[in-house]
Amino acid sequence: MLHETSIAAVTIFATFVLGVIGLSFFLGRKGQSASGYYAAHGQIHWFVNGIAFAGDYLSAASFLGICGMIAFSGYDGFLYSIGFLAGWVVALFVIAEPIKALGKFTFADALDSRFNSRGIKLSVAISTLVVSVFYLIPQMVGAGSLIKPLLGLPHEAGVILVGVTVTLIVVTAGMVSTTWVQFIKGSLLVFFCGVLTVLILGRGLAVNAGREGSENLTPQIRTVRPDGTVLVDGQPQSRDHDLRPVGTIIRLPERFAGQESTGPLGPLAYLATLEDSTIVTWATKKHADSEGVHTTYTPVERPGTELLKPGGFFKGLASGNLPDRLDFVSLMLALFCGTASLPHILIRYYTVKDAAAARKSTVVGIAVIGVFYVLTLYLGLGAMTSGALDPTDTNMAAPLLAKTFNETLFAIISAIAFTTVLGTVSGLIMAGSGAVAHDLVENVCGVRMTDHEKIRCGKLAAVGLGMVAMVLGILFRNFNVSFLVGWAFNIAASANLPALVMLLFWPRTTRQGIVAAVTVGMLASLTWILLSADTFEKVYGLSRDLALTPFSQPALITIPLGFLTLVVVSLLTPAPASLRR
Amino acid sequence: MSESQQHHQSPGSPPASGLGLALFWVYVLLYIGFMGLVLVRPDLLSLRPFFGVNLAIVYGMGLIAAAFVLAVAYMVLRSGR
Numbered sequence: 306m307l308h309e310t311s312i313a314a315v316t317i318f319a320t321f322v323l324g325v326i327g328l329s330f331f332l333g334r335k336g337q338s339a340s341g342y343y344a345a346h347g348q349i350h351w352f353v354n355g356i357a358f359a360g361d362y363l364s365a366a367s368f369l370g371i372c373g374m375i376a377f378s379g380y381d382g383f384l385y386s387i388g389f390l391a392g393w394v395v396a397l398f399v400i401a402e403p404i405k406a407l408g409k410f411t412f413a414d415a416l417d418s419r420f421n422s423r424g425i426k427l428s429v430a431i432s433t434l435v436v437s438v439f440y441l442i443p444q445m446v447g448a449g450s451l452i453k454p455l456l457g458l459p460h461e462a463g464v465i466l467v468g469v470t471v472t473l474i475v476v477t478a479g480m481v482s483t484t485w486v487q488f489i490k491g492s493l494l495v496f497f498c499g500v501l502t503v504l505i506l507g508r509g510l511a512v513n514a515g516r517e518g519s520e521n522l523t524p525q526i527r528t529v530r531p532d533g534t535v536l537v538d539g540q541p542q543s544r545d546h547d548l549r550p551v552g553t554i555i556r557l558p559e560r561f562a563g564q565e566s567t568g569p570l571g572p573l574a575y576l577a578t579l580e581d582s583t584i585v586t587w588a589t590k591k592h593a594d595s596e597g598v599h600t601t602y603t604p605v606e607r608p609g610t611e612l613l614k615p616g617g618f619f620k621g622l623a624s625g626n627l628p629d630r631l632d633f634v635s636l637m638l639a640l641f642c643g644t645a646s647l648p649h650i651l652i653r654y655y656t657v658k659d660a661a662a663a664r665k666s667t668v669v670g671i672a673v674i675g676v677f678y679v680l681t682l683y684l685g686l687g688a689m690t691s692g693a694l695d696p697t698d699t700n701m702a703a704p705l706l707a708k709t710f711n712e713t714l715f716a717i718i719s720a721i722a723f724t725t726v727l728g729t730v731s732g733l734i735m736a737g738s739g740a741v742a743h744d745l746v747e748n749v750c751g752v753r754m755t756d757h758e759k760i761r762c763g764k765l766a767a768v769g770l771g772m773v774a775m776v777l778g779i780l781f782r783n784f785n786v787s788f789l790v791g792w793a794f795n796i797a798a799s800a801n802l803p804a805l806v807m808l809l810f811w812p813r814t815t816r817q818g819i820v821a822a823v824t825v826g827m828l829a830s831l832t833w834i835l836l837s838a839d840t841f842e843k844v845y846g847l848s849r850d851l852a853l854t855p856f857s858q859p860a861l862i863t864i865p866l867g868f869l870t871l872v873v874v875s876l877l878t879p880a881p882a883s884l885r886r
Numbered sequence: 887m888s889e890s891q892q893h894h895q896s897p898g899s900p901p902a903s904g905l906g907l908a909l910f911w912v913y914v915l916l917y918i919g920f921m922g923l924v925l926v927r928p929d930l931l932s933l934r935p936f937f938g939v940n941l942a943i944v945y946g947m948g949l950i951a952a953a954f955v956l957a958v959a960y961m962v963l964r965s966g967r
Contacts, residue, residue, distance in 0.1 A: 380942055387920070387946050394913045394953050398906035398960065577938030614931050614942050615924050622928060630925060637921060664964060668957045675950045682943070 314716035321720040329482035339759040342479035343410040344655040351662040355669020360487030364729035365447025366790035373699035375685020379612035386678035392644025405663040420816040428823040430744035432800040433648040437737040443789035445778020450700040464778035472771035490728035505687035511566035514692025530597035552694040556583035580609040635861035643794030646801035649736035741766035800827035803867030818875030826867030833859035
């Protein structure tokens, strides 16, 4: 769909972005040592760090991706919310305090704390880079999605804008500015999602989204011709002739018979009423011929009961197909195990002073993130019934929902979504630059650097990562961001969790075992993803039937494989010196 | 002695607390229970036990609330030790 640019939106957006950059330059004076650049001197207050955890974690996948998935597929998007939050339980109860005590700047520091092994530093640094890059892709895709309706610029412009802004943030002040950007973003995101939820409940549910006339139930066809021009129902796409927005209620429950709207509803009544309503969603079907690629959006009437139970996105839950069910279990396992294995989350434990502060900041993070995930359900369902969805873009549901209230709220929500991307991308680039400068250059290659040189090296690495992120954000533009983040969780959980857990709980763990587990977990999950049906279809453009793996999400196989590798290799190599004494 | 000092004195890996692990397993059971319902008895998730809201949503929100409750309990109990 084509979107009009509003001056208010551009102004609010520019204010947010310039404010964030200004803050970074202001805070840049505080990050003059390596400890300041990489770990904010370990002096961040636990409460600020807790909100920053939320700012770091609640990425484009959480905000744009989950809202979009709920709006397009119903309850299944909420399964991502549940899985994402559950991962924090692992982080708090198992990982937080030990990782704080073991590390200094990076995740590799913690895994290598007992062994001082170049092999561990190398393998963990590479896994950190791979996970960070896979996590960067959806953030950049989200930025590209946002920029189209907000500023009327192409996807590529959004990706480049984020890449340049974030590189500036990280290069100016490292972890200090990154923390405050994440703190501000986390606070604003949860507050304004709360505001939006109150507005959704206040508006209640309405037939045809409260508009005059009945919802048009005729299909729409979008054609992309070989020369790149776009047709809508056979005519060239323009602002006057565009796809109609979709997603409305066509029938309210019996108790509202004769009414077009329910009026304000409480949080529970909203869900119960929606379940008793009939909603018009749409089915998407693609086919290609000599005239181009045609996508047909066909309206489908569905009862609320069907949309508010599992099975809308994860088709195997409804069909009982075994590989599809295993795919779902594997994803939920990856989400549960992945959070505590994400390098950009783990390095935040080094920004507080001690284990108690690490624990308290995690609890604050869980509270804020938990509230946000509850809100995502209302945002997604509100978008599903708002009559404002762009059927071509799952990632724009939340901003377009805000637009149904007013342009200002649309601008604020879009700007916050953009800062959401900024906050998460800065954390990822920090983790990646630490892996390059501290782990690879200094510890693996043995390059001795002064404090000033360490910072310069980290900044150069940040610039390089920013450029890689921009290229990938353009290449993966057509993916749902939650889906892409699922890959990052799979790789993180497979590569990092077995080594981390066994290091903490099995004294017989050897350095060779850790290197092998990280390497095998990372390569196995990466290979699995590259050979999966989802990748064949969505990346290579080939048939799903050609895929070489039985299901797409690897964690169910590759996490146990990581544990098994570590145990076998550790048992085959000499026990650590501490056990031989 | 602060907790951080205690941790740094250990030559090996500082273990997670027993309390933390106990609460972790409580949550794992809740999570497995939810996954079991989704996979084995999805029909039960359509039941509407709480003000007309179905079990899928109630259990999902319950998992989010449980994470917070267990986290607060952990923080309070650890602080008291």
